[in-house]
Amino acid sequence: MQQPDFSHHFSKELNELFKWRRDVRHFQRQPLPDHLLDDLLQTSILAPSVGLSEPWRFMLVESPKKRSIIRQSFETCNKNALEGYDGEQASNYASLKLAGLDDAPHHVAVFCEKNTKQGQGLGRQTMPATTTWSTVMAIHTFWLAATAAGVGIGWVSILEPNLVAKALEAEDNWEFIAYLCVGYPVAPSSSPELERMGWEKRNPERRQWIRR
Numbered sequence: 001m002q003q004p005d006f007s008h009h010f011s012k013e014l015n016e017l018f019k020w021r022r023d024v025r026h027f028q029r030q031p032l033p034d035h036l037l038d039d040l041l042q043t044s045i046l047a048p049s050v051g052l053s054e055p056w057r058f059m060l061v062e063s064p065k066k067r068s069i070i071r072q073s074f075e076t077c078n079k080n081a082l083e084g085y086d087g088e089q090a091s092n093y094a095s096l097k098l099a100g101l102d103d104a105p106h107h108v109a110v111f112c113e114k115n116t117k118q119g120q121g122l123g124r125q126t127m128p129a130t131t132t133w134s135t136v137m138a139i140h141t142f143w144l145a146a147t148a149a150g151v152g153i154g155w156v157s158i159l160e161p162n163l164v165a166k167a168l169e170a171e172d173n174w175e176f177i178a179y180l181c182v183g184y185p186v187a188p189s190s191s192p193e194l195e196r197m198g199w200e201k202r203n204p205e206r207r208q209w210i211r212r
Contacts, residue, residue, distance in 0.1 A: 019190045021143055024152030025097045027183040031105040032151060037182065040149065041108075044142035049134035051122030055114065056138040057174055061107040069167040070159065070179065071101050077158045096197060100154045104181030109164065110139055111174035135177050142180075152185035 041058055049055060061067055078098060085093045101107070112135040114128070123130055143153050161176040170176065194200050 021147045024154045024185045025100045026186040027100045027103040040145045043145040044138045047138040047141040050130035051119030053119030055112045055116045055131040056135040057111040059109040073160045073163050099156045100181040104183045106182040108180040110178040112177050154181040
């Protein structure tokens with residue numbers, strides 16, 4: 001089978017896709033069309049994985065009760081985080097919208113089966129965390145596919161992992177990796193919201209490569 005000949009135009013559009021992949025916090029409440037979320041998740045499993053282990057486990061969180069538990073966990077963690085800042089930094093933190101839990105029509109929790117038998121342990125003896133990294137690759141693939149379809153994703157990391165896993169009745173050997181809000185963004189942007197809000201800016205030094 002011959003690899004497709006990707007055009008220069010495609011390469012430029014792909015670069016634009018990377019620029020427009022943003023962590024979305026402001027969502028429209030309308031659900032995605034039927035089957036679109038499934039199609040995007042199907043694309044996510046094209047991601048590479050160590051030893052072809054495919055350790056990712058995607059869970060659609062549709063229960064209002066379970067969503068409420070997640071929301072409460074976010075409120076607790078966000079309050080604790082705020083107490084760790086002082087003065088202007090605390091004020092700036094309080095002004096940030098750090099989750100789209102209330103408006104996003106779809107919630108997706110992502111877990112990693114760290115010790116999955118699939119892949120027969122290939123590549124994991126010396127670096128066992130590669131199953132976790134493989135799961136993150138699937139999340140990134142999902143994110144890019146969603147962006148290309150005009151769909152936004154917001155990664156909520158201000159949560160209690162053990163509480164989330166218990167609330168969602170995850171398997172004992174599943175590690176909680178991410179809680180994603182999914183839906184159409186209110187106002188798409190090619191720049192990070194944290195940068196626009198003045199919380200942080202990109203570091204030019206990160207564009208330089210270390211050589212040894």
